[in-house]
Amino acid sequence: MAMSFGNDEAALEALSTGLVVFDRTHAGRLRVSGREGAAALQALCGCDVGALAPGGGALVQLQTAPGTWHPATLLALDAGYLVLLPPGCSAAAAERLGGCCADVGGATAAFALLGPGADEALLRVQAAPLAGAPPGCHALFGFQGTPVVVAAGAAGLASPGVTLLADESAAGALWAALTGPLGAVAAGARAWERLRVAEGVPACGPELLHQHASDAATRNALMGLRLPPGSACAVGDAVEDALSGGAMGAVTSACPEDGTALALIRQPQGAAADGARVRVGAQRVGGVLQTTAWQARLAQEPAVGTHPPPAKAP
Secondary structure, eight states: OOSOOSOHHHHHHHTTTSOEEEEOTTSEEEEEOHHHHHHHHHHHHTSOGGGOOTTOEEEEEEEEETTEEEEEEEEEETTEEEEEEOTTOHHHHHHHHGGGEEEOGGGEEEEEEESTTHHHHHHHTTOOOOTTOOTTOEEEEEETTEEEEEEESOTTOSSOEEEEEEEGGGHHHHHHHHHTTTOOEEEOHHHHHHHHHHHTOOOSSGGGGTTOOSSSSEEEEEEEEEOOTTOOOOTTOEEEETTTOOEEEEEEEEETTTTEEEEEEEEETTOOOTTOEEEETTTTEEEEEEOOHHHHHHHHOOOTTOOOOOOOOO
16 A cells, blocks of 8 residues: 555645546455345445445445444445445454455455546446446446446445456556546545545544434534644544534544544534634644535435446447
8 A cells, every 4th residue: 555656735636627547445344145134234334235246236235243334335236245445444344244345455446536537447448337326336347357237336435436346466557547548647545534524424433423412412423624724733632612612522534635634522412513713723723624525425415225237338
């Protein structure tokens, strides 16, 4: 996993003007099979996964422990499901799914393709068009004699994009084609982290506890935090109400160069913290809490089972 290719700013700029590729091979991939597997998967996400037709998909959250929910993308296969998870989440999900799942992360590669040039790049390799398709909807295309899955959604982000899944034996050649003839800008984990924090996607660890109700009257909510770019902000910094000075929570992720952060905020049930003005850290930097793009994405997702498969490849 490359932390950076020395082009973070150029890669982030290319997200709105061209084509960017991230190596996400270190993220989780579980294959779930059989009736028991489908039942276990349905129990963990609380959705009717059996209603998904092969080629369809969905964005869900898997409950792997009380109060802990892992964001996941489901791909409905001809016989079973492929579950795409954030890095570090596979073990907990696999333990709950038991013997009906297999970890295929080590045998496969995963690349996320983002930017307005993604659809043109897919057409150049004879892949199915996926513009506007719901997350997880997918199709196969051949690459140098090897089947590659292309799935709607850059698994792990709210931004539109696609995820390419291939056997590890084809990974090098596929990466070379993406960054060579197809013209994708290679971006590293540091640029991805800036996107993740800006969009409010929870990381494995404390941020996954954001739906845990600490008592009957309050809950912990993962909120976006907007600060002046370059402000001092670090994980663990206290967040307090700007008016009352009362403790609200703590920073869980921070990208000071962008002025973006995430914070776990304790708030009364039913209360909205969006737009609240806060002070952060020992320097009491002024900021504003925001509902994240990831929260908005989850709220807008249709029910599992309503996602049709994508169109056939041309």
